[in-house]
Amino acid sequence: MHESLREIPGRILETGLAALAQANMHAVFCDPGNEHWERISVLNAALAGELVLKAIIAREHPLLIFRDLFGLDDTTSDDLDINLLIKKGRTYNFERLPNLLWVAVGERIPDSKLYEEIQKVRNSIQHFCVPEHPDLRMLSLEFIYKNIDPLLEKHFDMCAIDFHEDHMIGYDYIVDCLISREILFNIPKEFEVHKINLEDRFSSCTSVYRSEMQKRIQNKADN
Template identity: 45%
Template sequence: MLHLGLGALAHANWHANYHSFENDSWPELSVLQAAHAAEILVKARIAQQHPLLIFEHLPKPPTQKTKLTLEHLLQDGRTYQYGELPDRLWAATGVQIPNLALYRSFGRLRNSIQHFTSPKKDVSKDAIEFIYGVIDPFIHQCWKLFAIDYNEDHEPYTYLVSGLIRRGVPFLVSPGLIGSLDGIDMEWPSGNSQYKKLMLGRLESLRTHKQI
């Protein structure tokens, strides 16, 4: 589940931070993929405690001697849904979703796009905010992973990190970024000295680590 969730995150990062001339639905797709990635990743963390904890409904045995199998779960089991996962995560692991209000509002945005219509705005910005405001700190807390490491670009850091900095999006700095620092365009957002100070501190910590 963790591997699949990180694959969905890479797809969400690609569609949220890049553009396609052939498919104008990338912003909306990034929302669907980011929400799907979060759902799988949260379930992956719960399942580390015990795989059955992700199931809201378990199959009933036809006889007392029947053993529960994967086939039974696939046919009759039902896992917890997106909106129910934060409480289940906390109860099973003690871990809380970072920025719970954003998690819930993003779930409503995903439902609107998936079942009704997309708002008349660039929703890729919402996907980026969600990836780096919720998924990034969550996967780092649980597995010491970094969202910027999961991107389908053949040069995974150069454009992605430049875009995040240009937009003023805080993100956790991965050690994998060390070899790409010199090629990244640091176009800082104007009038946001606090963000620049925060990210320069994180990047400087990375450079210091490299020297050590």
């Protein structure tokens, strides 16, 4: 294997995390004039999911994400490098990635129904128009924290709340939004919030959600 091919998973993941940072931002914040952010959050959440999946698959072998391996053959060269892949490579689309994950890694997508839902909504937004949907922000957050977040933790020891564009406050408002919507999320090392009171926020949640999140926070603190 050409040494440059080993860079592919990291390159893909880097862009996926950038999309995730924007998805978190667009799904949580809403200011006058930024009403379009809710639909952009869907596009960025789907893109982040696509790239995280490709990064996981590419760690098994970088060429697994490419649809037509025979089309990558360059008779003028004895080597296959990343520049040729950039020029000629065609990767699998969003729809096929859960199947490819299973074949390459032996793992199922955490929430396949949610994956299918965001795929349909994303396609509508991207290719035609915004569909009728009760809560696009909720869709983005659920997709991030039921699919991307567990995959990031398992394969890269990362947590989705760490990736955002609020460089002044951090992930406080993301955490606040997730708790208010009772969406479970993984806890990073040295978890700390400053702008919200966790006990106050948890007091209005169901006991099942509160118990699970408090257990996650305590387990991370103990480790």
